[in-house]
Amino acid sequence: MSVIDATVLPGPEAPIDKGGPNQPLLIVKDLKKHFPVRGGILGRNKVMVQAVDGVSFSVRKGETLGIVGESGCGKSTTARLIVGLIEKDAGEIIYDGEGLGDVLSLRDLRRGVQMVFQDSYASLNPRLTIEDSIAFGASVQGLSDPLGRAHSLMARVGLDPARFAQRYPHEISGGQRQRINIARALAMSPRLVVLDEAVSALDKSVEAQVLNLLADLRAELGLTYIFISHDLNVVRYISDRVLVMYLGEVVEVAPVDAIWARQAHPYSGSLFSAMPSMDPDTRTKKPPLTGDPPNPINPPSGCRFHTRCRYAEAVCKTRVPALQPIAAAPDHLAACHLHDLSSGHEKAGKEGLL
Numbered sequence: 001m002s003v004i005d006a007t008v009l010p011g012p013e014a015p016i017d018k019g020g021p022n023q024p025l026l027i028v029k030d031l032k033k034h035f036p037v038r039g040g041i042l043g044r045n046k047v048m049v050q051a052v053d054g055v056s057f058s059v060r061k062g063e064t065l066g067i068v069g070e071s072g073c074g075k076s077t078t079a080r081l082i083v084g085l086i087e088k089d090a091g092e093i094i095y096d097g098e099g100l101g102d103v104l105s106l107r108d109l110r111r112g113v114q115m116v117f118q119d120s121y122a123s124l125n126p127r128l129t130i131e132d133s134i135a136f137g138a139s140v141q142g143l144s145d146p147l148g149r150a151h152s153l154m155a156r157v158g159l160d161p162a163r164f165a166q167r168y169p170h171e172i173s174g175g176q177r178q179r180i181n182i183a184r185a186l187a188m189s190p191r192l193v194v195l196d197e198a199v200s201a202l203d204k205s206v207e208a209q210v211l212n213l214l215a216d217l218r219a220e221l222g223l224t225y226i227f228i229s230h231d232l233n234v235v236r237y238i239s240d241r242v243l244v245m246y247l248g249e250v251v252e253v254a255p256v257d258a259i260w261a262r263q264a265h266p267y268s269g270s271l272f273s274a275m276p277s278m279d280p281d282t283r284t285k286k287p288p289l290t291g292d293p294p295n296p297i298n299p300p301s302g303c304r305f306h307t308r309c310r311y312a313e314a315v316c317k318t319r320v321p322a323l324q325p326i327a328a329a330p331d332h333l334a335a336c337h338l339h340d341l342s343s344g345h346e347k348a349g350k351e352g353l354l
Helices: 075-083 106-112 130-140 146-156 174-186 204-221 232-238 256-261 266-273 314-318
Strands: 026-039 045-059 064-068 090-095 113-116 192-196 224-228 241-246 249-255 324-326 329-334
Touching (some): 045 075, 064 075, 075 113, 075 192, 075 224, 130 174, 204 232, 224 232, 232 256, 249 266
Parallel strands (some): 064 224, 192 224
Antiparallel strands (some): 026 045, 241 249
């Protein structure tokens, strides 16, 4: 496996660290995206699907933030909002201290933030060769020597340029295509890479190789990752912190070891208890969570999880819980009235519920 040529990547065009090491690379504040859906007779009634509704979080420089949650909770929509593939309805996206639309342009944001998608074939242009696919973004951005960057990155992700440069996407395997997508994302020397189910479609042996490749690239290039996945074991392996989403909202954020030791939100506890165990004596006798998620067109009032929560109280139906630190753990945040010290509803620690 070749080493990246320092004269090609990262080159003199590499983004500058403007905010310093203590400045979060990405800050998302109250991000919202509602999609219109028409229904009724002749489609005259228009309602809104609340895909992302007030999401806030930050990503520190050099870390990997894992995002987990059920299908339809808003993970992929959040990712597409961050990279500018869809336009937000409200909220702020701040990249290295600069707000999108204020100081930071969408072109500059896409230079610093790139994305790797789940479907490795659909995300590549079938009419472009591998080298052209990787070089295209760098060429559009006016970076130096796009083909040189493409060949250097192909070698770094484990594909020989002499063999693969002139091939087309349908001529290589799924694992090789995902390596190409990673190389394409790195061609513009980004600092933040969003990985949306980037390894979920791969065989387990190939998945392990790609995960190790991502870890090596993060260390060598000083990258920051947002890693979206349904596989909690993969999230635990690669992430530093974990963010849990439910029905368009953030319900818990914590360091990976802390959330594996104790889930502060009932939904997180149900999600983690659904993981299969390798111990034959540990059997799941009843479903950890029953019922389907509520309709995102008309989500429940108060805490959106209260319709499926066995600990729900009257306050959960009427008041939206704030995302705040739990007792004795300032870096462990949960949006749950069980941990609301200000209103006297904190009882999870006393009763050992979570």
